[in-house]
Amino acid sequence: MTEETRDVVCDAGPIIHLDELGCLDLLADFREILLSPSVVEEIKKHRPVALTVKLPFSVLRTHNRTDEPLPTTCRIFALDRGETESLLIMESHPDAIFLTDDASARMVAERMGFRVHGTIGVIIRTIRRGRKSPEEVLSIIGSIPSRSTLFIKSTLLKEIALKIKKEFNPDPPLTPCSN
């Protein structure tokens, strides 16, 4: 099966989290990484080094049309400026994937019918894309609590690891006990 690559519109979270985990280069697998000016400012504030990584970044300006449905929805859900601008970019690039780790932004994006994923999806995707081995990805996932500000509860991290192991290195089937 031929897999296509798409543009991504990126919120600050995934860029910051991937850089904290030392794997921001995983975004190089997308065609173009579209950022809004406010997202760039947020990254400059919290993780300026991330913007020095050589990646196909493009900064797109948006017009904040406050009376239109999308900005209104963003205000109702209390999305910040970066998230709102990112969704405005998605409106003009509907084939792109929106990357965010913010639950509210993700909810609005899904309601708008956009494709949306987060840092975890980008990391796991690299196995499918042949850029990392399952073992490497398991190591990155395991380092999330100690190396990154991305908060995922420990039971869910274990579930992620288990699914990767089952997919790529299934344990031997359990044999029924004979009494």
Added chain:
Amino acid sequence: MKTVQTEVPEALYNKAVSLVNEGWFLDEKDVFSEAIRRFLETHQSELMQKYIRDDIEWGLHGND
């Protein structure tokens, strides 16, 4: 009701005060309660777990 003592950026507090002064809310406590209620509505544990599971599925079996 629980009483919570916390610090918020001054600009955020001033915006809350403005909303009260304009008559949209009874007082600052009302503003912060409403803000927290809305945040919690979109950050339900089940919803965040669903997003992670969607990401696992896309990561393992997506086509882009």
